[in-house]
Amino acid sequence: MGVRRWIEGWPVYRQWTRHDPTGHGAAAQSRVSANLTPRTAGADKVVKSICPYCAVGCGQNVYVQNGAVTQIEGDPDSPVSRGRLCPKGSASLQLTTGSAREHHVLYRRPHGTKWERLDLDTAMDMIAERTIASRAKGWQWEVDGARTRRTLGFASLGGATLDNEENYLIKKLFTALGAMQIENQARV
Incomplete structure (x- = not known):
């Protein structure tokens, strides 16, 4: 009885007995994978976006749950990428949720060795002042x-x-x- 169960659990056997010779259907699923749910299942909404890494402009579906990004995948409706993303685009979730993401402006003074936080208004004023001064000079x-x-x-x-x-x-x-x-x- 154990051997028969092992043979019936074998993917090749399931492919031929369930008329799925290419192995793209249920024959390819294990008991574990049959019970898995997609990472996007709990999303409240899907926002269309574009990958920020290069000039190709691959389409992305950004899945949002409770106001936070939970998953980013390729957009199958995109005429540019047709649902595909390169490795960098596939890892773009870390741009929004990664622990290394900065959420404030950092500034290092000339000849300084440490970064200091600035509010956005101060940083924008510094940029404007330096642009005007460089232009005049x-x-x-x-x-x-x-x-x-x-x-x-x-x-x-x-x-x-x-x-x-x-x-x-x-x-x-x-x-x-x-x-x-x-x-x-x-x-x-």
């Missing part, structure tokens, strides 16, 4: 007699995860500020 009205109205005091290097609209707005901003060096990592 590096402003060029003319170069070799030709009117330029530009600054070489700062530059912009966009990330690969920015979409066309974001890149367009960044280009407009830095051009309006007079910057000359405006580049994007996705094109490099």
Whole structure:
């Protein structure tokens, strides 16, 4: 009796006796896997998103339960990735729930050795002040007699995860500020 039960539990035997020769159906399930529930079963809602890692823009389904992200999977409705994610995209849950995620601004003063916390308003004011000062210090009205109205005091290097609209707005901003060096990592 024990041998027969062992043979009937064998996946190849189940494939042929249950008319599942490819082993994609119930024949491939064990008793343990038949009782498993998906990690997404308890989600209150599913939010469509895009993977933040590269310029491909793979679609993601973000599963939320009680206001917290519980799982991130590939979006099968995405024409870009058709439900597939690379290893980095598959691990993107840690971006929201990982213990190494920072939830506040950190600043290290020039020649400093320690990071200090800043509130967002203070950090944004520091960025604005430094941008204005760099622009004023590096402003060029003319170069070799030709009117330029530009600054070489700062530059912009966009990330690969920015979409066309974001890149367009960044280009407009830095051009309006007079910057000359405006580049994007996705094109490099």
